[in-house]
Amino acid sequence: MLRPTPVAAERAAPRRGARDARAREDRESASRAGEHRALRLWLRLLTCTQLIERHVRGRLRERFATTLPRFDLLSQLERHPAGLKMNALSRRMMVTGGNVTGIVDQLAREKLVERLAEPADRRAFRVRLTRAGERVFAEMAREHEAWIVSVLSGLSRREHAELLGLLAKLKQHCLEITEKKEPR
Amino acid sequence: MLRPTPVAAERAAPRRGARDARAREDRESASRAGEHRALRLWLRLLTCTQLIERHVRGRLRERFATTLPRFDLLSQLERHPAGLKMNALSRRMMVTGGNVTGIVDQLAREKLVERLAEPADRRAFRVRLTRAGERVFAEMAREHEAWIVSVLSGLSRREHAELLGLLAKLKQHCLEITEKKEPR
DNA sequence: GCAGAATGCTTTAGGCTTAATCTATTCAGG
DNA sequence: CCTGAATAGATTAAGCCTAAAGCATTCTGC
Numbered sequence: 001m002l003r004p005t006p007v008a009a010e011r012a013a014p015r016r017g018a019r020d021a022r023a024r025e026d027r028e029s030a031s032r033a034g035e036h037r038a039l040r041l042w043l044r045l046l047t048c049t050q051l052i053e054r055h056v057r058g059r060l061r062e063r064f065a066t067t068l069p070r071f072d073l074l075s076q077l078e079r080h081p082a083g084l085k086m087n088a089l090s091r092r093m094m095v096t097g098g099n100v101t102g103i104v105d106q107l108a109r110e111k112l113v114e115r116l117a118e119p120a121d122r123r124a125f126r127v128r129l130t131r132a133g134e135r136v137f138a139e140m141a142r143e144h145e146a147w148i149v150s151v152l153s154g155l156s157r158r159e160h161a162e163l164l165g166l167l168a169k170l171k172q173h174c175l176e177i178t179e180k181k182e183p184r
Numbered sequence: 185m186l187r188p189t190p191v192a193a194e195r196a197a198p199r200r201g202a203r204d205a206r207a208r209e210d211r212e213s214a215s216r217a218g219e220h221r222a223l224r225l226w227l228r229l230l231t232c233t234q235l236i237e238r239h240v241r242g243r244l245r246e247r248f249a250t251t252l253p254r255f256d257l258l259s260q261l262e263r264h265p266a267g268l269k270m271n272a273l274s275r276r277m278m279v280t281g282g283n284v285t286g287i288v289d290q291l292a293r294e295k296l297v298e299r300l301a302e303p304a305d306r307r308a309f310r311v312r313l314t315r316a317g318e319r320v321f322a323e324m325a326r327e328h329e330a331w332i333v334s335v336l337s338g339l340s341r342r343e344h345a346e347l348l349g350l351l352a353k354l355k356q357h358c359l360e361i362t363e364k365k366e367p368r
Numbered sequence: 369g370c371a372g373a374a375t376g377c378t379t380t381a382g383g384c385t386t387a388a389t390c391t392a393t394t395c396a397g398g
Numbered sequence: 399c400c401t402g403a404a405t406a407g408a409t410t411a412a413g414c415c416t417a418a419a420g421c422a423t424t425c426t427g428c
Contacts, residue, residue, distance in 0.1 A: 038333045041344055042236065044351045049233040050278050051358040052226065057416090069384065086407060094234050099385055101408055106383095123393045123406040145223055152222040154357025159350055160225055166339065166347045167228045173338025174235040241386090253414065270377060283415055285378055290413090307376045307423045374425070383416085390409070398400090 052151055059147055064140050069093070071144070073103050074112065074129065074137040083116060083126030112136060236335055243331055248324050253277070255328065257287050258296065258313065258321040267300060267310030296320055 057068050064071075076092050077084060086104070090097045104127055107113040112133035116126040129137065155163065241252050248255075260276050261268060270288070274281045288311055291297040296317035300310040313321065339347065 037341075037344055037348075038336045039329055041336060041348050041351075042332045044348060044355060045229075045233055046237070047278070048351050048355050048358065049229055051355065051362060053230070054278070055358070055362050061417095067383070087405085094231070094238070095384085096386055097407065098387085098409075102384080105408095121394075121406080125407090148226045149222045151358060151361055152225060152354070154353060154360075155350065157221075159353070160221055162346065163350045163354075164221075164225050164228060166343055166350070167225075167232050169338060169343070170336070170347075171228060171232050171235065174232060174239070174335060176338075177335055178235060178239050245387095251413075271375085279414085280416055281377065282379075282417085286414080305376080305424070309377090370426105370428090372426090374423100376423080377421085379420075380418085381416100383414105385414075386412085388410085391407085393404100393406080395404070396402090 052148075055151060056144070056147060059143070060140070063143060066140070069095070069099075069103055070107060071137075071140060073100070073107065074133060075141065077113060077127065077129045078134070078137050078141070081129070083128035085118070085124050085126060087124075089127060107133070236332075239335060240328070240331060243327070244324070247327060248320075250324070253279070253283075253287055254291060255321075255324060257284070257291065258317060259325065261297060261311060261313045262318070262321050262325070265313070267312035269302070269308050269310060271308075273311060291317070 053068065060066050060068060060071055072093055073089060076089055084092070086097060086100055089104070090100045093100065104113060104115070108115060111130055113127050114130050116128055118124045118126055152160065237252065244250050244252060244255055256277055257273060260273055268276070270281060270284055273288070274284045277284065288297060288299070292299060295314055297311050298314050300312055302308045302310055336344065
């Protein structure tokens with residue numbers, strides 16, 4: 001039971017060389033197979049993420065009339081009670097600074113976050129949760145965790161660990177590649 | 185070696201019952217651990233997808249002055265030379281119909297796709313690649329595959345298969361959950 | 369036939385996102 | 399000091415995306 005070939009069924013078993021008319025396709029079959037493998041993996045990764053993301057967005061919307069970016073920003077602040085600067089938020093959320101400006105504007109208007117002057121640097125300021133923000137976020141976070149647990153409950157504890165490990169490796173490699181290209 | 189507790193290092197090993205002051209935290213530690221596990225897995229999945237997506241978007245932009253949704257739409261059409269109806273595109277791309285309308289409008293303006301009347305149903309039509317669209321897409325697809333292969337090259341062939349299998353299971357479970365909630 | 373439901377697509381309003389550009393402030397060398 | 403570079407945020411224009419509403423056409427059951 002070392003390798004039950006878990007996805008063997010995916011290729012329609014086109015016995016090699018069985019169709020002369022398709023010789024051109026067969027010619028590059030080795031490298032093509034490798035490339036298709038990567039492509040399929042990427043598409044599946046994307047699909048999974050989108051499915052979960054859509055699920056969560058819908059829930060946030062119907063339960064709390066809010067959005068994922070807003071929730072994400074609040075959750076970053078919740079992990080940093082002293083507050084975060086705009087560029088720190090931008091880096092952690094993996095979005096551009098202009099984007100953060102808009103979201104903070106909204107949340108500040110709703111009194112869920114506040115901008116605090118940074119005495120040491122008059123260009124910058126700290127964004128921090130208000131009391132109301134903490135209360136509202138705690139409520140949302142509780143349900144949010146339940147949604148995630150539920151959506152991932154199709155995998156066993158062990159599979160969770162395996163997936164986490166594989167994604168760690170993938171993430172590390174992505175960071176290396178993209179850092180090389182965009183040294184920033 | 186049946187369960188090497190792969191994520192054991194992540195919690196600061198609070199020996200059970202060793203700290204009376206933390207009794208409340210320890211009480212729910214089992215379920216809390218499960219929840220954090222799921223949350224961390226989800227965040228990592230999201231990060232990986234975003235890293236790759238951003239990489240690809242940047243490349244498409246700098247190399248072909250195009251965007252991922254446009255590329256995605258062309259690639260769907262490339263797999264269906266006879267053309268696809270709008271709602272089929274919408275389903276395959278996992279976006280709403282109104283969105284597809286806008287992207288097809290653009291691509292049609294650039295003469296990369298064309299709308300063909302559907303004699304059997306005058307409400308609908310087929311969207312199909314033009315010759316120019318085929319040519320342009322072939323060029324892009326070639327490079328795109330190379331980017332994906334490169335970005336996934338940090339994992340071995342075997343790890344690719346494992347990841348693909350785990351994601352298949354996850355995807356299946358997501359589909360079941362979201363279908364139940366939104367029968368559509 | 370025909371009324372009502374369903375379907376295919378578009379439009380609209382609003383939020384997210386980016387890249388590019390701008391202003392204000394800080395920093396680094398001379 | 400003072401000038402130029404770098405940094406922190408905000409702004410802008412343009413594109414993606416959604417949900418909801420609207421229009422035209424087709425289907426269904428009577």
